[in-house]
Amino acid sequence: MADFLSQYSIQRWLEMCPQGYLEDTVNGHDPGLSEPEEILGNEEIREASIALTVQLIAGERAALAASSGLVNAAPDYASKTFLATQTLDEARHVEIFTQRLMDLGVKKEDVNSTVADYTNPNLVKFAEVLLEKVSNGDFIAGVVGQNIVLEGMAFTVFELLQTTSKELNPKFAQTLAGTIADERRHVGFGENRIGSLIAQHPERKAEIERMQGEMAYHMLATFSDIFTGGASTMTRERDRLAAQGQSIGDAGWHGTDLSTATPADMEAVLADTVLSEFKTRLGRIGLEYQTPKVPA
Ligand SMILES: [Fe+2]
Numbered sequence: 001m002a003d004f005l006s007q008y009s010i011q012r013w014l015e016m017c018p019q020g021y022l023e024d025t026v027n028g029h030d031p032g033l034s035e036p037e038e039i040l041g042n043e044e045i046r047e048a049s050i051a052l053t054v055q056l057i058a059g060e061r062a063a064l065a066a067s068s069g070l071v072n073a074a075p076d077y078a079s080k081t082f083l084a085t086q087t088l089d090e091a092r093h094v095e096i097f098t099q100r101l102m103d104l105g106v107k108k109e110d111v112n113s114t115v116a117d118y119t120n121p122n123l124v125k126f127a128e129v130l131l132e133k134v135s136n137g138d139f140i141a142g143v144v145g146q147n148i149v150l151e152g153m154a155f156t157v158f159e160l161l162q163t164t165s166k167e168l169n170p171k172f173a174q175t176l177a178g179t180i181a182d183e184r185r186h187v188g189f190g191e192n193r194i195g196s197l198i199a200q201h202p203e204r205k206a207e208i209e210r211m212q213g214e215m216a217y218h219m220l221a222t223f224s225d226i227f228t229g230g231a232s233t234m235t236r237e238r239d240r241l242a243a244q245g246q247s248i249g250d251a252g253w254h255g256t257d258l259s260t261a262t263p264a265d266m267e268a269v270l271a272d273t274v275l276s277e278f279k280t281r282l283g284r285i286g287l288e289y290q291t292p293k294v295p296a
């Protein structure tokens, strides 16, 4: 427990995060960087970037609600302390992605209506499954839903976005890098803390596994909406960049060449990567991964 306490202490968080990788950043990136003209000056790409950023804000708002709710549900002070730091991380994520929305031209007074208009309904359902557990004070299910499922998804989505933004939008890529470092810490806590609780409460397994299956189903439906809905814009942008000798990303993201991938290829590699991470992490905490139904 001593190790656990120091690993997740406020002191450790201060050293790693605000005094570590966030030092000298503003809203998660170098102060001199801004959104590139290729986005701000191209209405189709600007709107697609707004729609994408809204999904990040919606996910982070859910993470903020879940992690703050779990502070009170936690059975021990080490967990409460960690979740308090996580609450601040999630509030920061909401803030920096909201700032990005404004950097993309959304007026401050229009932020909430824009988030409401663009949030994918399947992402709302995904969050509702988790937040119901949290509002019932269900710590074990809440941590699995938040720190394994939601953050496992977020982590991989952010990595994909970071890869595709590295060259084209260093400001966004840097914002994502700090967020990825935070999410890595959150996922680590979930795995370390929850395995022993599941071993003590095997009777909870079936219900928690059901929750994971349901969340994964809504997640796949969200991916499908986003990649199908954005397919023509994504393809046009990929071809426009290729004509200029640029590419949206590395040749080998989990075995897929992002510079030539179709939106369907990208959706497939993203879904496969997230689901296989779920499987690995759930296995480590003693839960059996549930294959979600494939949304129609
Ligand atoms: Fe987050």
Ligand SMILES: [Fe+2]
Residues within 6 Å of the ligand: 063, 089, 090, 151, 182, 183, 186
């Ligand atoms: Fe997180």
